[in-house]
């Protein structure tokens with residue numbers, strides 16, 4: 001089977017498409033014929049050795065997939081060959097076949113396309129746990145979402161609305177803001193032409209936002225610290241801008257705010273029951289039409305490097321998917 005993988009850490013262009021032996025499912029695993037693998041910003045980090053997980057070489061990126069079960073490993077029950085599932089291989093997902101743990105596999109809901117199924121768990125799961133489980137976002141509160149047209153950002157806009165908040169989207173272009181508004185954002189701030197802190201204050205009668213969702217970091221995080229209301233919550237989601245912010249504890253104390261970190265992946269091992277409940281809620285919202293996953297671009301396996309580069313270059317809107 002073919003797989004996109006690297007033999008030395010580097011840029012996405014180091015990926016090579018190789019023919020390798022199909023993997024054999026071990027205890028608790030499923031072998032799946034991959035129909036779609038979603039691109040995550042983290043793919044670019046893991047390739048460069050900058051991610052928390054540092055797999056042994058050679059390996060391929062590709063953390064979440066949709067596909068049909070080919071074979072069940074030992075000690076697996078409740079699944080059958082041919083079934084369509086969403087799965088979390090963690091790595092080696094840009095391939096014709098991949099291994100997933102049966103514990104993380106979920107049957108694809110009726111009517112959900114391969115592209116949407118593959119790109120559903122991480123982006124929606126992250127925003128749902130962050131806004132609900134962590135920040136306890138309440139109806140009527142004001143939520144600011146940075147990078148609002150990106151993979152996780154767009155899901156935060158939709159989930160913010162589903163939880164009853166007023167949502168202010170920030171993005172670097174008017175085109176991206178239009179996408180965030182089409183997915184429910186009430187207002188938009190162009191982070192290239194407008195001052196984030198000034199505009200957030202203006203849109204909240206000088207008080208600031210109750211909750212700020214930040215997958216960007218750097219100066220965007222610093223602006224958030226100054227545009228958060230008394231008892232507000234800032235969610236640290238990621239550092240797509242490349243700079244990890246340092247938190248001044250005096251501002252946290254003086255403004256009575258909470259800085260909340262959220263790493264979705266850790267919930268797979270630490271609190272799987274929280275993840276399962278979150279996933280059930282998200283599927284219900286999907287079936288009710290409350291959230292509308294957006295896949296803007298589909299690439300072939302041969303073009304996996306271009307797909308990851310597209311996300312790194314800040315060109316992606318919603319999710320980007322590779323179809324082997």
Ligand SMILES: NC(=O)c1ccc[n+]([C@@H]2O[C@H](COP(=O)([O-])OP(=O)(O)OC[C@H]3O[C@@H](n4cnc5c(N)ncnc54)[C@H](OP(=O)(O)O)[C@@H]3O)[C@@H](O)[C@H]2O)c1
Nearest residue numbers: 041147150151152171172215237238239240241262263264
């Ligand atoms: N904590 C978790 O569990 C978790 C889960 C998933 C993702 N993440 C993290 O969240 C971040 C976003 O992930 P994603 O998959 O949503 O990526 P994405 O689709 O590329 O979105 C990132 C957004 O960040 C903004 N951005 C600002 N400066 C950027 C730069 N120099 N390069 C690229 N983007 C930049 C872009 O919006 P504008 O152009 O509008 O500014 C872009 O839309 C990443 O750091 C990722 O690792 C964390």
